[in-house]
Amino acid sequence: MTKDQPGGQPGDQPCDQHSTGSRAPRPGSSGRAARARIADAFADAGVSGLLHARDLDGPAELAIGADTPVATASVHKLCLLTTLFREAAAGRIDLTRQVEVPAAGRTGGPTGLAAMLDPARLSLRDLAYLATAVSDNAAADLLWDELGLDLVNRTMADLGLTRTVAVHRLRDLLAVLAEDRAGGSPVDPAVVARLRVLDPAATNRSTPRELTELLTAIWHDRACRGEHGAALRRLLGLQVWPHRLASGFPFDDVRVYGKTGTLPTLRHEVGVVEYPDGGRYAVAVFTRAAATSMTLPAADAVIGTAARLAVDALRGSR
Structure with missing residues (x-):
């Protein structure tokens, strides 16, 4: 999958310092106002957007089309990694086991092993790092081969x-993408219109609400317990891309954990934002751009803007 490069900070930050309950409107008006501002931000960025945000330690949530199916792209690596660490926590997988990675036959992509040329040997947990931190398709497919689609789907159902x-x-997703492109440009609107990987019914899929529920399970050690849950959270905090979710929270003392996903016209990120006062919020933002250009900084940045507006509203309801 193509990874967008960082495209700058959101043009309209909701505020220039940490949001606090004393500064926010009442919960009801805060939620309505936040949804309106998020809708305006999506429109200004030239995207349609879906969002779900929830307080990890309370009942507050904010939803915009949160139960609408979405094509997850590389966000689905979060499901893969959850399954890997859950299996390790159950004693069925040794995360330190080494895997040989031949130079030939790797799944393509612009980062990590997918872009490297020589044979390598890595542990399962280091493959998980690459799949998370730089969204390495080759590393992720080695883990998919280890676990299988059925096990990942059973884990999500459980x-x-x-x-x-x-x-x-991912190799199969890319094959479908190449077949549908038929040699055409990925920025040609006629080509984009026929891409099955953009259709949730035909590809890896979820909803914004289910993905914040998955993040909640990870943060509350329901997905995998103890050291394995902590290890999974650590990986999500090592993602290198600053131009989407993290761009909405430009503070040294706010931690952002996340996983991006990108396909033609689609830009997504799901993650958790932790404030120094103990506030913790899961956010899932999924967008589709009207323009087919690969480089759309505003479409990346609005993910951070929308997330910030949602989190500010949740903090106002505490």
């Missing part, structure tokens, strides 16, 4: 996420 389904590995 966690109550019945609408979160993987139907193909």
